[in-house]
Amino acid sequence: SQQGEEDPQALSIQEGENATMNCSYKTSINNLQWYRQNSGRGLVHLILIRSNEREKHSGRLRVTLDTSKKSSSLLITASRAADTASYFCATGFQKLVFGTGTRLLVSP
Amino acid sequence: DTAVSQTPKYLVTQMGNDKSIKCEQNLGHDTMYWYKQDSKKFLKIMFSYNNKELIINETVPNRFSPKSPDKAHLNLHINSLELGDSAVYFCASSNRLNGNTEAFFGQGTRLTVV
Numbered sequence: 001s002q003q004g005e006e007d008p009q010a011l012s013i014q015e016g017e018n019a020t021m022n023c024s025y026k027t028s029i030n031n032l033q034w035y036r037q038n039s040g041r042g043l044v045h046l047i048l049i050r051s052n053e054r055e056k057h058s059g060r061l062r063v064t065l066d067t068s069k070k071s072s073s074l075l076i077t078a079s080r081a082a083d084t085a086s087y088f089c090a091t092g093f094q095k096l097v098f099g100t101g102t103r104l105l106v107s108p
Numbered sequence: 109d110t111a112v113s114q115t116p117k118y119l120v121t122q123m124g125n126d127k128s129i130k131c132e133q134n135l136g137h138d139t140m141y142w143y144k145q146d147s148k149k150f151l152k153i154m155f156s157y158n159n160k161e162l163i164i165n166e167t168v169p170n171r172f173s174p175k176s177p178d179k180a181h182l183n184l185h186i187n188s189l190e191l192g193d194s195a196v197y198f199c200a201s202s203n204r205l206n207g208n209t210e211a212f213f214g215q216g217t218r219l220t221v222v
Contacts, residue, residue, distance in 0.1 A: 030209075031209065033209065033210065037149075040216075041215055041216070042112070042198055042200075042213035042214050042215045042216050043151075043198070043200075043211075043213040044213070045210045045211065045212070048209070048210060086149060088151065090211075092209070093204075093209050094156065094163065094164060094204075095141070095153045095156055095164050095166075096141075096153065096200075096209065096211055097153070098151040098152075100149075100150060101149050101150075101151075103149075
């Protein structure tokens with residue numbers, strides 16, 4: 001079965017606003033990753049957070065991890081039209097198991 | 109320099125045909141994967157190879173046969189194509205030797221079976 005479930009499935013915001021996406025997973029993890037997929041393209045790795053970390057930042061990205069709730073969130077601050085894409089969380093070592101994804105639309 | 113490249117980008121073929129998708133990575137990674145993304149954007153792993161050895165086969169029909177001639181290449185051959193095989197297929201690689209699970213993806217091959 002699918003490891004991760006993400007919500008919302010779709011998110012529409014204006015440029016400059018913040019976007020928050022959530023991911024829940026089912027089994028214990030060593031780390032959790034977030035990927036971005038632009039339309040018609042492959043996935044691009046954004047950030048990895050280890051199970052002993054609670055928060056991590058990378059540029060305008062902020063990821064949190066709550067292992068007790070088996071959940072993670074990705075916050076994109078001051079969004080831009082170029083952030084329009086689908087965002088996936090992923091867990092696993094031997095194989096990455098992806099969430100269902102959040103489609104983010106940022107309007108100018 | 110494309111890190112993970114796969115060809116072709118688009119493939120339209122008739123039911124019953126046999127087709128191959130090729131993948132090459134120039135990152136020096138030891139592990140390569142094939143993922144299938146369906147029309148709902150659901151991504152699922154199909155195969156994983158580590159140092160040319162098959163380590164994951166996720167209950168994929170045996171019409172799908174991966175082949176890894178060396179660490180840098182992982183090709184996917186599909187026999188007797190069916191309508192349900194229509195999807196985007198992604199090749200990816202990672203370097204498990206150092207415990208890094210970050211995966212690098214190719215641009216995808218959109219397969220349409222008619």
